[in-house]
C-alpha cells in the first residue's frame with residue numbers, strides 16, 4: 001500500500017482556534033464540505049480536506065494558516081537551496097528587478113537558487129510519452145500538476161483517478177535536478193538542504209505526503225509571504241553583486257508559463273482544455289463524469305483562478321502577477337531538448353493514484369442505505385435555509401451528520417425554536433444546547449468583532465501573514 | 471429508494487439535473503465509482519435525449535440495494551426504427567440541436583454501452599419509454 005491509500009494524509013491547512021470566531025464563512029466555500037463548527041470553533045474533517053485553501057481565502061479573521069518551517073531551519077545545512085516557482089518572481093512590483101530578488105535570496109542565506117520549472121523539457125517530454133505510450137483508457141488525460149485538484153479527484157471524483165497523468169509535479173523534478181547539480185559540484189548530499197518556497201498549501205501537503213509516491217525529496221518548506229516581505233524590505237538596498245549562477249540560463253519560456261492557465265496546454269499538441277478556479281474545476285469534472293465533454297485529449301486543471309499566480313500564499317495580485325509573468329517569459333528562449341536527462345525522466349514516474357472516496361454515509365452499503373433513508377426523512381423537518389448556524393455547511397449536511405451520530409436535531413436553531421413553542425424543550429435547555437455548539441459565553445456582548453464598536457481590523461495578525469490584495 | 475424528476479423538452483440549461491442528483495445519491499451510498507460512472511453516463515445521455523427530442527418527460531429512478539432501475543418516459547416523436555437508432559452515427563436531431571453539441575447520434579449506442587440491461591419501447595407520434603438497469607456488482 002502506498003501513502004496515497006492511507007486515510008491520514010498530511011494536511012498543511014490549519015486553524016488557529018484563538019482567532020476563529022466560528023463566523024461560518026469557511027463552511028460554505030469548502031468544496032468537499034470538510035468543515036464543521038464544534039465547540040464554537042471551526043474544525044476540519046481530515047479525510048475530506050484537499051488543502052485547496054478556499055477556507056483560508058474566505059476567513060475574515062485570518063484564523064486559517066499554512067503550516068511551514070521556520071526560515072532559520074535552513075542553517076541546519078552547509079548548502080542551502082531555495083527552490084521556488086516562477087510566480088514567486090512575477091509577483092513583485094516592476095521596480096524590483098529579477099537580479100534584486102535573486103540577490104536577496106542569497107542575502108537571506110541561501111547558497112543556491114533554482115526555479116522549479118527550469119528542467120521543464122524533461123516533464124514535457126515525459127507527459128507526451130505517458131500520453132502516447134502508457135495511457136490506454138478513455139480520453140482525456142488529466143493534468144496532475146495541481147495537488148489540490150488531484151486530491152479533489154481522489155475524494156470527490158474517484159472514478160476519474162484513472163485519467164490522471166502518472167508523472168510528478170515540477171517541484172519534485174526540480175528537487176532531483178538540483179540534487180544532481182549539487183553532486184556535479186562535488187557537494188555531499190547530506191550537507192545540502194533543499195527548501196521549497198511554495199505558493200499554496202496543496203503543494204506543501206503534496207510534498208509531505210505525495211500522491212502515489214513514497215517519500216518527499218525536499219528538506220523543508222518556507223513561507224512565501226515571509227520571503228516576499230524580506231525581498232520588499234531588502235531589495236532596494238541591494239547592489240549589483242549578482243552573478244548569474246545556478247543554471248539560471250536554463251530557464252525557458254514554457255517553464256515560466258507552466259503554472260499559469262494554458263501553461264501545460266501550450267506544450268501539448270492534441271486538443272486540450274484549460275480550466276482554472278475551484279468552482280470551474282468542479283463543473284468540468286462533473287461534466288466529465290457524466291460523459292458530457294466533447295473529445296478532449298488533455299485536461300489542464302488549476303484549483304486557483306489564474307493558476308499558481310492566485311495561490312493562497314501569494315502576496316501580489318493574481319492578474320498583475322500573471323501579466324508580469326507573460327512579459328517575463330518573452331525574455332527567455334524556448335525550452336531545450338531533454339536529451340541527456342533520461343535519468344531525471346525516470347524520477348518523474350509515479351504509481352497509479354488511488355481513489356479515496358469520502359462522501360459515503362457508511363462503508364457498508366446496506367447501512368448506508370438505511371442512513372440515507374433516515375437522512376431524507378430528517379430533511380422533511382429541517383428548514384432548508386442552509387444558514388450554517390448548526391455548524392454544518394447545509395441542512396442536508398446536518399442531516400447526514402445526524403445519521404452518522406455526529407450531530408443532533410437540537411443543533412438546528414429553528415427546530416429548537418419550534419420545540420420551545422411546542423413546549424418540548426425549555427428555553428434554558430435550548431440555550432445550553434446553543435452554547436454546546438458555539439461555546440460558552442459566545443453570545444455575551446463583544447465589541448471587538450467585525451463591524452462592532454472596537455473592531456480593530458483583522459485583529460492580531462499571524463507572523464509573516466500575507467496582506468490580501470485581492 | 472425512489473427519485474423522480476421532470477424533464478422539460480428543449481431546455482438544455484436544465485439537462486443533467488437527474489443524473490447529477492442520482493450521482494450524488496449513489497456516491498453517498500458507496501456504490502463503486504466505476505459502476506456509478508456507467509449509470510450516470512447512460513442516464514445523462516438518455517436525459518439529454520428527452521431534452522433534445524421530446525416535449526416533456528418523466529424520469530423515475532429506483533435505487534435498490536443491489537441495482538438501479540431507471541425508467542425514462544417521454545411524450546415526443548417516438549422512434550420509428552429502434553434497431554436503426556441503435557447504430558452509431560444515426561440521429562434525428564435537428565441542425566440546431568446538433569450545433570449545440572447534442573444529438574450527434576451517440577445517444578442510444580452510448581446508453582447501450584453503459585447499461586447492463588436496456589429496453590426501449592416507442593410509438594411514433596406518442597413517445598418513448600426507456601428502461602435501464604445497472605447492477606452494483608457483477609452477477
Ligand code: SF4
Nearest residue numbers: 030049050052053055
Ligand atoms: S483547504 Fe479546502 S478542502 Fe480543506 S477545509 Fe479548507 S476549503 Fe475545505
Ligand code: SF4
Nearest residue numbers: 146200303304308311
Ligand atoms: S493552482 Fe497552483 S497555487 Fe493553486 S492550489 Fe493548485 S498548485 Fe497550488
